[in-house]
Amino acid sequence: MQTARHRFHEELEWLQTEMVTLADLAERAVSDAFESILHRDAQLADRVIAGDDEVDAHYLEVERRVFDLLARQTPVASDLRLVTAVLHINLHLERVADMGVNIAKIAKVTMGWPSNETVLLHLQEMADVAGTMLRTAIEAFVRRDLKLCRALPRMDDPVDRLNRGMYREVAALASDARMLEWGIHMNVVSRQLERVADHAVDIGEQVAFLLTGVFQEFSDASHPTGEI
Amino acid sequence: MNESGEAMEVDLARGSVEREAGEIGRLIVELPGNHRPSAAESPVVFDVRDLSVWYGPFRAIREVTLPIYQRQITALIGPSGCGKTTMLRCFNRMNDLIPAARVEGTILYHGVDLYEREVDPVEVRRRIGMVFQKPNPFPKSIYENVAFGPKIAGFKGNLDDLVERSLEKAALWDEVKGKLKDSGMTLSGGQQQRLCIARAIAVEPDVILMDEPCSSLDPVATLRIEELMQELVSEYTIVIVTHNMQQAARVSDRTAFLTVDVREDGQRTGILVEYDFTDKIFRNPSDGRTEDYVTGRFG
Numbered sequence: 287m288q289t290a291r292h293r294f295h296e297e298l299e300w301l302q303t304e305m306v307t308l309a310d311l312a313e314r315a316v317s318d319a320f321e322s323i324l325h326r327d328a329q330l331a332d333r334v335i336a337g338d339d340e341v342d343a344h345y346l347e348v349e350r351r352v353f354d355l356l357a358r359q360t361p362v363a364s365d366l367r368l369v370t371a372v373l374h375i376n377l378h379l380e381r382v383a384d385m386g387v388n389i390a391k392i393a394k395v396t397m398g399w400p401s402n403e404t405v406l407l408h409l410q411e412m413a414d415v416a417g418t419m420l421r422t423a424i425e426a427f428v429r430r431d432l433k434l435c436r437a438l439p440r441m442d443d444p445v446d447r448l449n450r451g452m453y454r455e456v457a458a459l460a461s462d463a464r465m466l467e468w469g470i471h472m473n474v475v476s477r478q479l480e481r482v483a484d485h486a487v488d489i490g491e492q493v494a495f496l497l498t499g500v501f502q503e504f505s506d507a508s509h510p511t512g513e514i
Numbered sequence: 515m516n517e518s519g520e521a522m523e524v525d526l527a528r529g530s531v532e533r534e535a536g537e538i539g540r541l542i543v544e545l546p547g548n549h550r551p552s553a554a555e556s557p558v559v560f561d562v563r564d565l566s567v568w569y570g571p572f573r574a575i576r577e578v579t580l581p582i583y584q585r586q587i588t589a590l591i592g593p594s595g596c597g598k599t600t601m602l603r604c605f606n607r608m609n610d611l612i613p614a615a616r617v618e619g620t621i622l623y624h625g626v627d628l629y630e631r632e633v634d635p636v637e638v639r640r641r642i643g644m645v646f647q648k649p650n651p652f653p654k655s656i657y658e659n660v661a662f663g664p665k666i667a668g669f670k671g672n673l674d675d676l677v678e679r680s681l682e683k684a685a686l687w688d689e690v691k692g693k694l695k696d697s698g699m700t701l702s703g704g705q706q707q708r709l710c711i712a713r714a715i716a717v718e719p720d721v722i723l724m725d726e727p728c729s730s731l732d733p734v735a736t737l738r739i740e741e742l743m744q745e746l747v748s749e750y751t752i753v754i755v756t757h758n759m760q761q762a763a764r765v766s767d768r769t770a771f772l773t774v775d776v777r778e779d780g781q782r783t784g785i786l787v788e789y790d791f792t793d794k795i796f797r798n799p800s801d802g803r804t805e806d807y808v809t810g811r812f813g
Contacts, residue, residue, distance in 0.1 A: 291809075291810035291811075360760055362763065362797070362808045363796060363797060363804075363805050363808050363809050364798075365809045366796070367797070367798070498798075
């Protein structure tokens with residue numbers, strides 16, 4: 287088809303490619319950060335923390351170019367929905383990368399402390415699912431796949447369940463003060479991973495809005511179905 | 515114009531400005547209060563059904579059906595040659611002035627068929643005024659430009675008051691009140707266009723048709739006209755043809771998208787693709803062709 291606004295559409299293409307790049311960086315930040323906890327790898331944790339500058343640079347460049355597009359190109363219809371979706375997804379991904387940094391910092395603090403295998407196994411499961419959800423959300427964006435978007439809340443259920451159970455597992459470590467302190471930090475890691483999964487659901491909501499023009503929250507925090 | 519919400523009689527019978535019962539074309543129009551009605555409440559002013567317009571053997575638009583709602587701004591958008599100006603000109607029978615033009619289908623104006631034999635096109639054009647692409651004031655004084663129409667129509671009231679009221683409604687009074695005897699041609703382009711709007715208002719129309727009214731104006735004058743439209747719509751039904759999609763998005767309540775349909779034999783004709791609330795057209799249009807046009811992927 288003949289395109290009348292060639293440069294504008296090239297810019298929209300760039301934004302979409304940039305979302306894939308940013309999602310890759312954010313997902314890697316979280317998985318590497320968790321690896322640094324599992325393998326007590328301080329260097330890897332440092333790399334995650336240092337890598338956040340690159341994430342921020344992508345994030346800021348996307349913000350700048352979206353702002354420019356809105357000012358100069360006044361996008362409408364699906365282009366407008368794409369630009370606003372990108373604006374949200376960009377922020378979600380930047381927050382996900384920040385969570386990777388938070389986990390990496392905890393990895394450094396807890397480096398020499400005693401740990402618990404069960405807690406780590408559950409955290410590993412959460413990290414795996416959260417990573418898969420993030421990839422799914424971005425795949426839904428790239429493929430414009432509404433079904434994939436709608437699969438995300440269900441994928442989030444085990445993450446929520448494991449996060450809710452985490453404080454009990456940490457409380458069970460109370461007999462050992464050092465272990466308890468480690469456990470409390472791992473509870474924060476659990477919370478971070480749970481938030482990563484929530485961001486993936488939110489990205490799915492944005493993609494659904496892009497596809498349907500109707501914004502709808504997939505899950506409502508004020509009316510949760512499960513216990514806290 | 516009745517602002518109290520009482521019934522107003524409309525009579526389009528040939529040669530008659532009297533309001534007598536029993537004439538062809540007489541009907542009662544319920545006018546709501548002086549506020550912009552919500553879309554759901556708004557009555558239909560024009561009910562266009564299967565409208566086709568021919569210029570000789572060439573069909574300019576094909577089987578267009580749509581309602582135009584009272585005291586709303588309806589924008590007609592679409593690429594060149596899609597028939598939007600042709601359609602606009604049907605609303606006050608301006609196409610009658612083109613010898614080879616022929617209209618099929620119906621346009622009901624408050625329930626009256628505009629193209630009935632008994633309907634007087636002059637009376638139609640009094641009730642349904644038009645503002646053109648290029649400001650076209652008469653080579654007369656500012657005062658005479660506004661007073662001319664009412665005089666012709668046999669206006670018996672206070673002409674000075676009518677001129678002042680019309681110029682005020684057109685947001686021009688403050689700029690010209692000290693020089694009403696100056697020629698209308700001495701005004702700036704934007705002022706001239708507002709003078710033409712005042713001229714249209716002076717004959718107390720029901721509908722104002724605007725054919726790209728800002729295309730020859732600078733951005734500041736354009737925004738003034740757009741502001742003015744927002745004020746006028748509380749009293750008048752406005753239909754605007756515009757090439758400027760952002761203008762349609764800014765000012766209108768509803769938007770009709772027309773495009774050019776090319777048949778296998780190469781015949782080109784204008785068709786209505788989509789008609790909906792303007793926010794729907796510019797946020798999430800239903801038809802892919804509308805989407806392609808408003809996003810610039812077509813053309």
